[in-house]
Amino acid sequence: MNKAVIEFSSRAENVSFARVAVAAFVSQLDFTLSELEELKVAVSEAVTNAIVHGYGNDPEQIVRLEIRVAENYLEIETIDTGRGIDDIAKALEPAYSTDPERMGLGFAFMQSFMDKLDVISEQGRGTRVKMVRKVRAPGRAAVREH
Amino acid sequence: MNYSIKKDKNCLLVAIFGEIDISITDSLREDIDRALDNYGSGQLVFDLGGVDFIDSSGLGVILGRYKKVAGKGGKVFLAGAKPQVKKVLELSGLFNLMEEYSTAAEVIDKIS
Ligand SMILES: Nc1ncnc2c1ncn2[C@@H]1O[C@H](COP(=O)(O)OP(=O)(O)OP(=O)(O)O)[C@@H](O)[C@H]1O
Ligand SMILES: [Mg+2]
Numbered sequence: 001m002n003k004a005v006i007e008f009s010s011r012a013e014n015v016s017f018a019r020v021a022v023a024a025f026v027s028q029l030d031f032t033l034s035e036l037e038e039l040k041v042a043v044s045e046a047v048t049n050a051i052v053h054g055y056g057n058d059p060e061q062i063v064r065l066e067i068r069v070a071e072n073y074l075e076i077e078t079i080d081t082g083r084g085i086d087d088i089a090k091a092l093e094p095a096y097s098t099d100p101e102r103m104g105l106g107f108a109f110m111q112s113f114m115d116k117l118d119v120i121s122e123q124g125r126g127t128r129v130k131m132v133r134k135v136r137a138p139g140r141a142a143v144r145e146h
Numbered sequence: 147m148n149y150s151i152k153k154d155k156n157c158l159l160v161a162i163f164g165e166i167d168i169s170i171t172d173s174l175r176e177d178i179d180r181a182l183d184n185y186g187s188g189q190l191v192f193d194l195g196g197v198d199f200i201d202s203s204g205l206g207v208i209l210g211r212y213k214k215v216a217g218k219g220g221k222v223f224l225a226g227a228k229p230q231v232k233k234v235l236e237l238s239g240l241f242n243l244m245e246e247y248s249t250a251a252e253v254i255d256k257i258s
Contacts, residue, residue, distance in 0.1 A: 012169040019199075037199075037230040044201040048168050052203075101175075103209055105202040105238055112237060 002028070002069045010051045010061040010080070018047045018065055025067050026074055029135050038113035039074075039133060045106035046078035046129045053098070054082030054127055072135045073115075081126035088119050149174060151181045155258035157189035158182060159250060163196035166204030175207045179214070188220030189257055193250035195226030205238045212243055223257075225250040 004025050008014045019040040026039065047063060055061040061082065068075040085091045092111075097104030111117050116132040148170050149162040158181055162174070182190070190211060194200075212222045225247040227235055235241055247253045 012167075015167050015169060016165055034230065034233075037233075040199060041201050041234060044167055044199075044203075048201065048203055052168065101210055102206045103202050103238065105205065109202060109234070109237065 004067045006065045006067075007062050008065075009059055010055045010057075010063050011059045012051065012057075014063070015044055015047050015051070018063075019043050021065070022067055022076060026069060029069060029074060031135065035133075035136070039076075042110045042113045042131055042133075043076060043078075045109050046076070046131065049106050049129070050078055050080035050082065050127070054080035054084075056083065074133045074135070075130065076133075077128060077130045079126065079128045084123040084125050084127055085119070085121040086123060088121055092117075092119065149177075151177055153181075153185050153187065154191075154254055156187070157191050157254060157257060158185055158187040159191045159193060159254070161193035161196065161250065165199040166197060166207075167199070167201050168203045171203045171207050175210065178207075178211055182211070182214065188215065188218065190215050190220065190222045191250055191253050192222070192224050193226055194224060194228075194231055195249065197228065197231050200231050200234055202238070205234070205240060208240060209243075212240075216243075221245070221257075223247060223253045225253050 006021055008017060022043045023036055023040060031039065050063045051057065064079040066077040090096055092107045094108040095104045110131055114131040114133045118130040119127065121127040148164050149160060151158065151160050160178055192208060215222050222244045224235065224244050226249050
């Protein structure tokens with residue numbers, strides 16, 4: 001298992017940093033360009049949610065991103081210590097949003113572009129969103145197990 | 147500048163470049179709304195030919211403008227989306243509301 005942990009301020013301009021960081025770290029895996037584009041959307045959604053909903057756009061908070069790469073899969077966990085989600089099942093429904101200006105598609109994209117999505121949240125404590133994506137074309141193993 | 151907004155013939159043309167995420171959506175939304183109020187255009191064209199990335203925050207801006215324009219009887223067109231952008235637009239269902247064209251020039255020719 002090869003890991004990277006990044007903590008950054010909850011600022012809008014850091015969402016693109018998070019996408020680039022993940023793309024760079026997973027370059028050791030055999031993802032195609034179009035798979036990388038999908039990963040970037042999933043990361044963007046998770047990090048944007050942490051900033052916008054978790055922290056209510058307060059730029060002084062910290063978003064933590066944990067990236068774990070194994071031989072044939074990738075795990076990305078986005079962690080905020082913000083307000084938390086009241087009703088996770090409802091939040092995961094496509095087109096559900098607590099903000100009328102938003103489409104409510106963030107979780108739907110995370111679900112379509114990743115193989116597994118786990119959301120753990122506690123009101124007033126924060127939210128952890130864990131996403132797993134398998135490497136579809138196993139070729140050169142990125143990280144060898146010893 | 148990550149986008150340009152101008153009146154072209156009888157429509158408002160919004161050309162966006164680079165990546166559309168929350169770092170630009172607030173100003174993009176405000177600037178388009180101001181232009182719509184000033185020009186009162188009933189036809190809004192998004193030229194996405196220069197866009198490399200879009201997420202749901204960007205889609206929210208497009209849908210919000212669609213509601214505004216369509217509410218007054220106008221139309222919104224999406225032009226030039228690259229494959230990765232198109233995939234996200236398709237999943238979102240926005241193509242069911244707005245017509246898709248391969249270039250902005252083609253839309254403008256057609257509607258003017
Ligand atoms: N990290 C978080 N902290 C608190 N609430 C969250 C968090 N992530 C998501 N939510 C809640 O879950 C809802 C659904 O999230 P989702 O990303 O699917 O849609 P959205 O963010 O509202 O809209 P979009 O992603 O389309 O811009 C949000 O409206 C919000 O209420
Ligand atoms: Mg979201």
